[in-house]
Amino acid sequence: MRICVFGAGAIGGNFAARLAEAGNDVSIVVRGAHLDAIRDNGLTLLTGDRKIVAPVRASDRPADLGPQDVVLVTMKASGLAALAESVGPLLRSDTPVVFVQNGIPWWYGHGLAPSRPPAPDLSRLDPGGALAKAVGLERTVGAVVTSSNHVVEPGIVRNISPDRNTLWVGETDDRPSERIKALRATLKAAGIASPETTDIRYDVWHKLMANFTGSTLCLLLRQPTTIQKTPMVNRLARRAHAEALAIAAAHGVHLDDSPDVRYGPTRVYPDHRPSILQDYELGRPMEIEAIVRAPLAFARSAGLDTPTLDAIESLCVSLAESKGLYVV
Secondary structure (H helix, E strand, O other), rough: OOOEOOOOOOOHOOOOOOOHOOOOOEEEEEOOOHHHHHHHOOOEEOOOOOOEEEOOOEEEOOOHHHOOOOEEOOOOOHHHHHHHHHOHHHHHOOEEEEEEOOOOOOOOOOOOOOOOOOOOOOOOOOOHHHHHHOOOOOOOEEEEEEOOOEEEEEEEEEOOOOOOOEEEEEEEEOOHHHHHHHHHHHHOOOOEEEEEEEEOHHHHHHHHHHHHHHHHHHOOOOOHHHHHHHHHHHHHHHHHHHHHHHHHHHHOOOOOOOOOHHOOOOOOOOOOHHHHHHHHOOOOOOOOOHHHHHHHHHHHHHHOOEEEEEHHHHHHHHHHHOOOOOOO
């Protein structure tokens, strides 16, 4: 399969290397020192005791790479405007574009089941409808990822969860389709788990719980996820989690994910700095809109009282805005 990974940083680099090793024709859109290193030495993935050096084609100009069978978008939600401006040369009329991102995705309100309440205004996730116009709703595929990675140095990605690399994929209206079936098979052949799902929004909210109620606290405290097990922070995380579950339920997504399980005594907390904290520390644009503000728009549209999450929102926005990493 001819696959382009658009934004091959940590997660994208992991997937690109695995897909290339499995025999796919893989290209990546990447910039700066990362691009230079990959052009010179290939893309290197370190996972467990394995080292994969993947011969991928790399460019910062999608026009150099040509039409694709699939485009995997692994860039942050805060950077998707760049995709809208340049993705055209990668697309045929039937090329699926798979949005692998954290938080509420820009496409959430499209294809929503009539049995669920309408989504709130999410236009800040796709200003001016640029993504909908450039990609097209008929090409758009939803995705949710579980995989921990970081860029060790330009051209080298370390996967720190070698036994936990999962990508859920689904049509935005949850219908079964041949292209989803083929994509899952391709991912599995590359060692990337891709379980079947009949409700991609369930998977969106389930992944969001960790970022919305746990990663945000790591950001506020500038600490890795291990801080969540300390008694006072743990109590705060539980309250935030209960509020977040109520938001999802009000919009027809009932998660099997209680605070006592998510933040209970048997949970193992890895010594990991969540991506939202890494972005803050490295001075990169932050996914405040998708991870923090959009979920609370769902709460307000449902008339829910969420005092803990409201406080978290105010503090996260203030931190990001003070460094110029988010604009209200």
